[in-house]
Amino acid sequence: MNTESLVSRRAALCGIAVALAVPSGLVTACSSTPTSTESGTTPTQGGSTPTGSAGTSGTALVALADVPEGGGAVVDAPGGKKIVVARISATEVKAYDATCPHQGSMVAEPSGGTITCPSHGSQFGASDGAVKKGPATTGLRAVSVKVDGDQVVLT
Template identity: 50%
Template sequence: MLLCGLAAALSACGEPAPRKTGGVGTARPGDRVVAVASVPEKSGLLVDMPGNAQLLVVQPRSGEFRAFNPACPHVGSLVNPPAGGAITCPLHGSTFDPSTGEVRKGPATSGLTEVAISRSGDDLVLA
């Protein structure tokens, strides 16, 4: 009886949220990505984009901003923001350089794809 109640409660929650994908989604050049002040120095963050997508925006050095598609080229799992000087894929442990997106350690055999961004006032926008 308890299991039936649990199953009913879970089904009432609806469908699970769709899994986010890497990239710009439906955003276009000039669209705002994130406020400059939100991106931690020597680290970064995953930013939600329209169309259920995400970008990884990093600030490897003060005032230098880069964006990458966070989909690991190995199997597409989303990487984590930089920590300890590296971007890491939580699925199989590939690591990437936060300044360039280049692969440092596999199993990925290629780096993260860079997405062009530029600064516009206090915001970063798609270039």
């Protein structure tokens, strides 16, 4: 009986220590779910999903002339996000969230059909965002874009 009360007391003290060590704001800040203070009309993902976010469709990201064929550019998107735009051919572009899925670093501009993360060397295919070389285990998240005149725009 005495052993049971010691175990329970230890469990309770450990729980209190964890609760005091992790402020609730830290847990909320790590969440990818928008908080209730964010407006429903403000894009929270900056078009980083394949279908884009409400209010971002048609937003120009970069002039097509500024995205070299076989290469690309890392550009600012609505909501403070970064997007990597890869120019596959004279008229075809692909875009991805520029955040490396390995540890959240920003990837570099595409070169030679490859997008590289400078932090740990992960490589992704510019044409599909798939992992070519780890340590990343998942590919880049696609962002829906199109060429509209002389601009690359979110769709």
